[in-house]
Amino acid sequence: MFNRRILLIAAAVVAFTAPAFAQEKSIVVASTTSTQDSGLFEYLLPLYKQKTGVTVKVISQGTGQALDTGRRGDADVVFVHARSAEEKFMAEGQGVKRYPVMYNDFVLIGPKSDPAGVKGFRDVGKAFTAIKDKQISFISRGDKSGTHIAELALWKASGIDIEKDKGAWYKAIGQGMGAALNIAGAGGGYVLSDRGTWLNFKNKGDLAILVEGDKRMFNQYGVMLVNPDKHPNVKKELGQQFIDYLVSSEGQNDIANYKINDTPLFYPNANDAGA
Amino acid sequence: MPAATSALHLVLTGDPALYTIVRLSLLVSLSAVLLAAGIGVPLGALLALTRFRGRTGAIVLLNALMGLPPVVVGLVVFMFLSRSGPLGSWGLLFTPPAMVIAQTILVTPIIAALSRQTIEDLWVEYRDELTAMSIGPVRRVTTLIWDARISLLTALLAGFGRAAAEVGAIMIVGGNIEGFTRTMTTAIALETSKGDLPLAIGLGVVLMIIVLLINALAWGARRAGERIAG
Numbered sequence: 001m002f003n004r005r006i007l008l009i010a011a012a013v014v015a016f017t018a019p020a021f022a023q024e025k026s027i028v029v030a031s032t033t034s035t036q037d038s039g040l041f042e043y044l045l046p047l048y049k050q051k052t053g054v055t056v057k058v059i060s061q062g063t064g065q066a067l068d069t070g071r072r073g074d075a076d077v078v079f080v081h082a083r084s085a086e087e088k089f090m091a092e093g094q095g096v097k098r099y100p101v102m103y104n105d106f107v108l109i110g111p112k113s114d115p116a117g118v119k120g121f122r123d124v125g126k127a128f129t130a131i132k133d134k135q136i137s138f139i140s141r142g143d144k145s146g147t148h149i150a151e152l153a154l155w156k157a158s159g160i161d162i163e164k165d166k167g168a169w170y171k172a173i174g175q176g177m178g179a180a181l182n183i184a185g186a187g188g189g190y191v192l193s194d195r196g197t198w199l200n201f202k203n204k205g206d207l208a209i210l211v212e213g214d215k216r217m218f219n220q221y222g223v224m225l226v227n228p229d230k231h232p233n234v235k236k237e238l239g240q241q242f243i244d245y246l247v248s249s250e251g252q253n254d255i256a257n258y259k260i261n262d263t264p265l266f267y268p269n270a271n272d273a274g275a
Numbered sequence: 276m277p278a279a280t281s282a283l284h285l286v287l288t289g290d291p292a293l294y295t296i297v298r299l300s301l302l303v304s305l306s307a308v309l310l311a312a313g314i315g316v317p318l319g320a321l322l323a324l325t326r327f328r329g330r331t332g333a334i335v336l337l338n339a340l341m342g343l344p345p346v347v348v349g350l351v352v353f354m355f356l357s358r359s360g361p362l363g364s365w366g367l368l369f370t371p372p373a374m375v376i377a378q379t380i381l382v383t384p385i386i387a388a389l390s391r392q393t394i395e396d397l398w399v400e401y402r403d404e405l406t407a408m409s410i411g412p413v414r415r416v417t418t419l420i421w422d423a424r425i426s427l428l429t430a431l432l433a434g435f436g437r438a439a440a441e442v443g444a445i446m447i448v449g450g451n452i453e454g455f456t457r458t459m460t461t462a463i464a465l466e467t468s469k470g471d472l473p474l475a476i477g478l479g480v481v482l483m484i485i486v487l488l489i490n491a492l493a494w495g496a497r498r499a500g501e502r503i504a505g
Contacts, residue, residue: 030451037468042453045453055454057369178467202469202472204470
């Protein structure tokens with residue numbers, strides 16, 4: 001009969017696919033869109049697999065969402081970039097230990113025509129003020145990501161209460177870094193990006209870096225094992241092994257060697273305990 | 276046109292990453308459609324052939340569920356399968372079976388609603404005949420499903436189209452993990468976010484071609500079926 005046959009086929013499909021889905025050694029890492037969109041993981045993870053045989057499965061989310069994934073116990077390791085949010089995660093007892101891994105910096109991207117006239121500013125606060133005063137389109141991630149948190153801190157440092165002062169010019173899109181760059185490119189807007197994603201971004205069009213080098217645009221990445229006491233399913237040995245690799249001299253070298261057009265995208269700094 | 280060239284390049288060079296993605300997309304969506312057919316066709320038949328209080332309401336509800344937003348289904352399945360959810364101990368979140376579950380939920384109402392319509396129309400046509408033969412309700416259902424099998428193929432294809440095209444549900448429950456839960460649609464979303472628009476469009480073209488091929492195959496099977504059925 002027709003429906004019985006379908007059930008049989010379905011059972012066969014499940015039986016056939018189940019072993020294919022069964023896993024070899026693997027861990028789940030919740031990380032940020034910047035580590036994925038910058039291409040770092042595409043470069044680093046095959047190296048790690050070759051060295052250890054462990055498959056690292058990356059869920060790429062904003063920092064806030066990645067930490068929440070860790071809080072629910074759905075990841076073994078979180079690898080993110082917002083120090084304040086990471087410290088909150090640790091204070092809640094969600095992580096075992098926070099390790100600094102690497103840094104790069106944020107850059108202010110905008111149209112080459114630069115309608116806000118900020119090109120070359122050394123003080124990012126002045127650039128933000130000019131964009132606000134002239135009401136030029138600004139694309140905000142608006143997704144609690146590390147970049148979004150950094151952007152909010154920069155508005156605050158510029159003496160601007162963005163919650164109060166935002167108007168139609170300020171567009172919170174709630175999407176990843178690449179999507180924000182696409183929208184800025186299409187609409188002639190300004191956007192704060194991490195340098196790694198920008199360098200790997202292929203749809204630059206009329207966009208360019210307009211402001212860079214301000215100390216406040218520093219972007220530190222940290223990694224933490226999700227606390228196995230809270231979530232017994234966490235693969236603590238395999239997770240810790242991955243963290244140990246990232247902060248080892250070998251892992252740090254691999255990170256430093258990831259370059260686009262001879263420009264490194266990330267600078268390792270696991271030895272800087274204060275980072 | 277760079278999009279067409281890059282897509283063509285991927286296909287012709289037999290890019291292994293592309294084939295992993297295509298294979299997973301087909302495996303997930305076809306599994307979901309088969310499971311949904313196993314639930315949806317009998318359910319549709321039941322609704323077509325029985326009379327009970329609230330039946331009209333059930334039919335309206337079923338038809339409305341055809342429009343279930345994938346992202347909502349994804350979120351609900353996510354909450355059930357998360358380690359902090361009721362089914363967390365199954366460890367299925369961010370795996371292909373989780374994607375199959377989400378798509379099955381999306382597709383079942385489509386197949387059930389279309390099956391109900393098909394079988395009810397057929398029932399109107401054959402009612403006197405089947406009643407005269409005085410066969411039991413179970414036999415009646417199976418006979419009608421068998422008779423409607425060729426039309427039911429369209430319901431299955433509609434379900435497959437929905438599953439193959441959606442990105443909202445599998446992105447949430449699968450996590451778009453490279454080589455493991457990355458499908459055609461989530462790969463397109465990712466390449467778009469990396470600004471590689473030609474590759475994204477190229478993948479879209481490949482997806483369209485696959486859907487077209489499957490529909491052509493189903494059409495061929497249907498024609499062959501009609502010939503045999505005379």
